[in-house]
Amino acid sequence: MKSPRAVFVCQECGAQAPKWMGRCLECGAWNSLVEERVSETGTAFPSGGNRYLQIGTPGSAKLYADVDTTNAVRLSTGIDELDRVLGGGVVPGSLVLLGGEPGIGKSTLLLQAAAHFARQVGPVLYASGEESEHQIKSRGDRLGVGAAPLYLLAETCIERILEEIGRLKPALVVIDSVQTVFSMKFQSAPGSIGQVREAATQFLFAAKGQNVPTVLVGHVTKDGSLAGPKVLEHVVDTVLYFEGERHHAHRVVRAVKNRFGAVSELGVFEMTGAGLRPVPNPSRLFLSERASGTPGSAVLCCVEGSRPILVEVQALVSTSTYGNARRMAIGIDQNRLSLLLAVLEKRAGLSLAGDDVYVNVAGGMNVEEPAADLGVVAAVASSVRSRGLSPSTAMFGEVGLTGEIRGIPQARLRVREAVRMGFTRIVLPAANADPEDPALGGGDNGPAELVGVRTVAEALDELIA
Ligand code: TYD
Ligand code: MG
Numbered sequence: 435m436k437s438p439r440a441v442f443v444c445q446e447c448g449a450q451a452p453k454w455m456g457r458c459l460e461c462g463a464w465n466s467l468v469e470e471r472v473s474e475t476g477t478a479f480p481s482g483g484n485r486y487l488q489i490g491t492p493g494s495a496k497l498y499a500d501v502d503t504t505n506a507v508r509l510s511t512g513i514d515e516l517d518r519v520l521g522g523g524v525v526p527g528s529l530v531l532l533g534g535e536p537g538i539g540k541s542t543l544l545l546q547a548a549a550h551f552a553r554q555v556g557p558v559l560y561a562s563g564e565e566s567e568h569q570i571k572s573r574g575d576r577l578g579v580g581a582a583p584l585y586l587l588a589e590t591c592i593e594r595i596l597e598e599i600g601r602l603k604p605a606l607v608v609i610d611s612v613q614t615v616f617s618m619k620f621q622s623a624p625g626s627i628g629q630v631r632e633a634a635t636q637f638l639f640a641a642k643g644q645n646v647p648t649v650l651v652g653h654v655t656k657d658g659s660l661a662g663p664k665v666l667e668h669v670v671d672t673v674l675y676f677e678g679e680r681h682h683a684h685r686v687v688r689a690v691k692n693r694f695g696a697v698s699e700l701g702v703f704e705m706t707g708a709g710l711r712p713v714p715n716p717s718r719l720f721l722s723e724r725a726s727g728t729p730g731s732a733v734l735c736c737v738e739g740s741r742p743i744l745v746e747v748q749a750l751v752s753t754s755t756y757g758n759a760r761r762m763a764i765g766i767d768q769n770r771l772s773l774l775l776a777v778l779e780k781r782a783g784l785s786l787a788g789d790d791v792y793v794n795v796a797g798g799m800n801v802e803e804p805a806a807d808l809g810v811v812a813a814v815a816s817s818v819r820s821r822g823l824s825p826s827t828a829m830f831g832e833v834g835l836t837g838e839i840r841g842i843p844q845a846r847l848r849v850r851e852a853v854r855m856g857f858t859r860i861v862l863p864a865a866n867a868d869p870e871d872p873a874l875g876g877g878d879n880g881p882a883e884l885v886g887v888r889t890v891a892e893a894l895d896e897l898i899a
């Protein structure tokens with residue numbers, strides 16, 4: 435028997451080196467090389483079969499037109515909000531990665547989905563390297579998991595899990611988590627890059643080979659990226675992130691990569707005493723505690739994926755008591771805030787020097803799109819002038835450096851959502867307001883009035899009379 439071969443693997447980028455070095459030659463990370471041993475005799479598959487199994491149908495190249503897509507079914511997880519992010523359900527044979535901070539609710543969501551799936555589609559194998567069967571069951575009892583062909587396996591050895599998959603032939607496999615499982619082929623600790631990569635590859639081949647959809651749970655590091663390697667994101671078909679503030683009840687599942695659907699789709703949940711509850715109407719949730727008409731509060735219409743959501747953005751401008759004025763943004767980009775404040779000073783004549791500016795998107799939402807600019811600008815101006823905006827006004831629009839309000843995509847969707855939520859006045863970019871279009875100012879908006887604006891100054895005149 436050959437002795438195990440030692441390689442040094444960078445835990446940041448996965449590059450390999452034959453000897454230890456203080457710095458990775460590939461990515462330049464310091465002190466990131468860790469010794470990993472590969473045993474040449476180990477086999478990845480219990481059967482000892484080919485390591486690189488066929489992913490598609492074997493044979494020669496096929497004509498595009500001859501490829502059959504009619505069997506591209508989707509299996510519902512029984513949780514609408516999760517199905518939505520997956521692009522309509524789980525695709526058989528797909529490998530999904532669900533990332534999120536510890537305690538955010540990954541295991542809870544997957545146990546709920548597994549129970550639904552087991553009841554409606556077929557047996558599910560839930561392999562956990564983090565909790566015992568007993569722990570999982572006591573949580574399941576709280577979630578109301580009744581009788582269903584749901585198999586629990588407290589196991590961390592990949593080869594053993596694959597054996598169980600072969601034996602049970604489940605309709606869905608959940609691995610909680612990819613950082614706790616290990617392959618007997620490597621001697622490095624679970625969670626090291628070699629082990630994580632091996633786990634992803636082995637489960638990929640199992641998923642494709644046996645056409646069983648597999649969900650991997652992944653931990654994220656402090657800086658918010660998936661722990662271990664980027665390679666994980668390249669291997670899997672779909673990457674979902676579970677986000678949310680620990681102190682807020684609501685949680686958001688976001689797709690950042692999806693080979694079977696649109697990315698940036700959003701699923702919204704609320705953490706309750708009996709697990710995660712889907713929120714079909716997030717606008718109502720985010721606006722539920724709105725301080726209507728108070729200075730510094732504005733409602734903006736953003737779109738996440740194909741879904742319009744109304745959120746409240748709040749601003750507080752107060753005289754700075756100390757030398758440096760503070761600018762703090764929660765829920766929007768800090769640099770974007772600085773840019774918008776500069777535009778407000780220069781183009782709308784607001785004096786903010788010597789003032790602290792705090793901006794917060796209520797409810798813990800993160801708004802990344804530029805369409806939020808107008809809402810931020812309005813909230814800040816409203817706070818500066820101590821005048822509240824009309825509680826029945828919603829807005830959206832991008833602010834340019836010359837103070838112009840630029841048109842943005844999916845205006846119709848935003849207007850429709852605002853009207854649905856009972857807003858009667860919508861301030862939007864003039865480029866988006868189209869009197870010819872019945873949905874954008876032509877009249878079909880019931881009682882809602884659409885106001886197209888061209889500049890920040892014009893918008894503030896309309897909003898803060
Ligand atoms: P969990 O799914 O264990 O998180 P993860 O797997 O992402 O680490 O969720 C744990 C948190 O969720 C825990 O702090 C308690 C809370 N929780 C509830 O509020 N209600 C519930 O019904 C359950 C099961 C958990
Ligand atoms: Mg967990």
